[in-house]
Amino acid sequence: MSESVTIEMAHAETSREAKGKAPLLAAAMKTVEHEKRGKNKGIAIFDFVLRVAALVAALAAAATMGTAEETLPFFTQFFQFQASYDDIDTFQFFVVAMAIASGYLVLSIPFSIVCIVRPHAIGSRMLLIILDTVMVAFTTAAASSAAAMVYLAHNGNPSANWLAICQQYTDFCQKVSGAVVASFITVAILVFLVVLSAVALRKR
Template sequence: MEKGNATATINIAETSSERKGKAPLLAAPMEHAKGGYKRGIAIFDFVLRLSALVAALTATITMGTTDQTLPFFTQFFQFQASYDDLPAFEYFVITNPIVRGYLVLSIPFSIVCIVRRPHAVGPRLLLIILDTVMVALTTAVASAAAAIVYLAHNGNPSANWLAICQQFTDFCQKVSGAVVASFITVVMFLFLVVLSAIALRRN
């Protein structure tokens, strides 16, 4: 009887130890997969910030260098179109450097989120708040410029505003390209907000 009890006790102890030994083996791949997922989000965030910086820089340079003069018979009588003739385009050129400056300053925080991904809740929360502000600002700037570009292409017969893009073709092409680049920046900011929200939820 004593031998039988001893044997049963040993078997139970071995079974429980086997279960304890298997639990960490199953948990380790799950932790590794979760860490890799977070790292992937952080790296994609960094790439998107660089891409948004390039798009905002392209929009600013394109709009800021837009200038066209129509040739006429005398140099004293000329028609000229420049971005600083329209307040919406001036607002565009002034505001986009603010967006670029923010993107440059946010890149170190994005790197911190890559390096310290398990403990990057604070930087990630700060980024999602400021990214949301930049979405609103960039959308407002791009929308105002897009309204002027629409008038330049189509005019407004009710207000007797004539379309000028048939004459100032280069001017309209450049400002249209700048507006498109600005809206690309808006889309990238939206992706950044979504990525930050996903990363915070995973934490």
């Protein structure tokens, strides 16, 4: 009889301990959830800032390349020595690619704001990471091809008898070189955005 009473009392104490621990466990889980939500919101805000920075860099690259032209002060009766970005198909592709990247970044900003308001929204984050990856490939192709042409403009290619033109067209070369630098900044930010989105999805 005494043994059964002891067992019942022990069971009652265990039940009371469990009931006492339940609110503490719920509070701990709520605290962890709140911290996770705060971290996700911080990542989303950083994502928004980086998108604005990438937009500025892409616009600068497109505008700088699109206005790159120079006319040499000496010319003959029949020839005028001029260099312009639209003389080279690679530079034309570069301007179009950077303009498309700028448009995409403008359209992606509202989705980034949604991720700030709703840190646990998975759909918006998944869409951004997929499109960001596509834009990384697109802008990298444009930046790399333009960089190759800028290298030839600065150094030429003696094997192919391609002369370096930057000794004559200094302003033109400075502009296209600056545009290429801005484009690689855009690429670097887009790569970081992909990594940031992957981290945000993993934290969910």
